Amino acid sequence: MPMTAIILAAGEGTRMKSRHPKVMHKLLDRPLVSWVTRAARLAGAERIVVVVGHGADEVRAHLAGEKDVECVEQTERLGTGHAVRVALEGARVNKGAVLVLNGDGPLVESETLRRLAKPVIDDGAAEAILTWTPADPFGYGRLEFNAEGDVTRIIEQKDCTPEQAASLTACNPGFYAFDGAKLAAHIGELSTANVQHEYYVTDMVEILRGHGERVAAVRTEDADELLGVNSRAQLAQLTAIARDRINARLMDEGVTIVDPATTWVGPDVTVGRDTVLLPMTMLWGSTTVGEECVLGPNTRLTDCAVGNRVSLEETVGVDVTIDDDVTCGPRAYLRGGAHVLEGAHVGTHVEIKNSTIGRGSKVPHLSYIGDCTMGSGVNIGGGSITCNYDGVHKNRTVIGNDVFVGSDTMMVAPVTIGDGALVGASSCVTKDVPADALYLERAEQRIVEGYASRRLERLKRSED
Known part of the structure; x- marks a missing residue:
């Protein structure tokens, strides 16, 4: 029937x-x-x-x-x-x-x-x-x-x-x-x-x-x-019941939850055996997590696919794929279809949006990587940004394999950096960089000896 x-x-x-x-x-x-x-x-x-x-x-x-x-x-x-x-x-x-x-x-x-x-x-x-x-x-x-x-x-x-x-x-x-x-x-x-x-x-x-x-x-x-919900107090009561039921099921299936009272998992989430969920971890939507991962503390994933042996500390992920043996955080933000490949590292205060981070590549700290295709073995220096928006369109940055990008580098898309290239710190990359090349873009350094003390003397005379 x-x-x-x-x-x-x-x-x-x-x-x-x-x-x-x-x-x-x-x-x-x-x-x-x-x-x-x-x-x-x-x-x-x-x-x-x-x-x-x-x-x-x-x-x-x-x-x-x-x-x-x-x-x-x-x-x-x-x-x-x-x-x-x-x-x-x-x-x-x-x-x-x-x-x-x-x-x-x-x-x-x-x-x-x-x-x-x-x-x-x-x-x-x-x-x-x-x-x-x-x-x-x-x-x-x-x-x-x-x-x-x-x-x-x-x-x-x-x-x-x-x-x-x-x-x-x-x-x-x-x-x-x-x-x-x-x-x-x-x-x-x-x-x-x-x-x-x-x-x-x-x-x-x-x-x-x-x-x-x-x-x-x-x-x-x-x-x-x-039970039904007629007030916000009842909503909180039922939310706690749902949380406890789901956490009990996960623990029965071989997941370690350090503090079930502060771990929140949606009903369609799957978590593999021997994964550890630390306090204030939230897993929502269709998120799947593999085996032997460590998630948290303070990690929130929505509609994410996470592989095995992944460590995510203080990480927010929305609609992203994270492959095996990735480490991420603390305080990282991944979104918009980002894909972090096997063995890569995304560090502290890093945002990844609509980008592929290649195998074994590293974006250690204080960087924004948006609309980027990154190869394997890449190192991105701290404070680097892919400048992907020209005010009208989003443009892509392509970074080849084994590229080294120095700290505080701006990559103005659309731009391509070839395999094995080196980009000096504090550069602004506006042109394609050939493979195996050095790109260095800085204003000429100028040193004026004794300038500071002479300036101070001038200021004192102006006050007299």
Whole structure:
């Protein structure tokens, strides 16, 4: 049976006190809504429909990067049942299994969603509801069961009598699976006869049972994955839970994390065995790290590919490739598709942008290398810059193999320095340098003996 996920993400989230929609606030490396789309995707959803409303343009713009996601706008927010109906009609969903999920519930696991869908896919249930029993059920809708263990109805907290609130402890965290055809056929029967005068998706239980259908409950013991975000304090709480889960998995896989409380890793990051993550290391996006590396302290990588036996100290990398046996930092910045080849060294206070640093080459300190193709065995002296921008265009610098560039050198692109060339310190390279040549560009040095004392005497006389 094909599976569709409908994710409810139209709410404002007033308790966040933000100009941004609640589902766009980040947990670790991505907005809340993208945690839910990820879980649905891994659970096997072939279609993912996100219901947007408040801040719809911002949510749409973000989700445009997820090619399997389609958005449907709920222009009037008339409750969860109305949101589901908008999704069914707007995306023409009327068959298969349909998951209904909350965009602010980021910790639900894909395996839990597969278990939730199973009674619908395999056992003929019209609906399945995820449930658990919290220590304090206040605020949650309560599930009522019949003798067979099927759900007979869900009673919202606002509609509970004191007796129901006390006796019904199984709660509804807001995760559902439906038979899509039956949901589409009967969702029009929802009404607003409740305290909030809204269409509740929870009322589908009684509607489906009224048509002779079965509603199953799927129990989970992991309360953490059912938590939602309604405030910034809750966002911090869930972020810490996600961090701890991911770090525990990495340590089980053979990664050393010196201080798990200060190490932050996104859910799609992979790290090889015997790699050490030092405090204040952050690995985001699609980053992959090989084996026997040492990362940190104070290192942040986003969408990077890191080889084996790499040392990155106080390094920021965004969309870069770092090959085996590279050392980098402290306080280095790599970005824009930079590629550091095997055995190269990038030192302190160095920025590398859209450049290739060749095998065994060194950019030790205080340099900017942008839009450059650098060969192997190159040494770049401190304070050197590839001047890649002419005010209109970015231009490339090409440096051959085994080139020595002295300190404080400006290489004004476009320019090529041939294999084995030497560039004297404090030069400004504006012309191509042939292979095996010396390039030296300095003003003639002039020395005036005794000038300093004569100048001082003149200044004293002028004051008298």
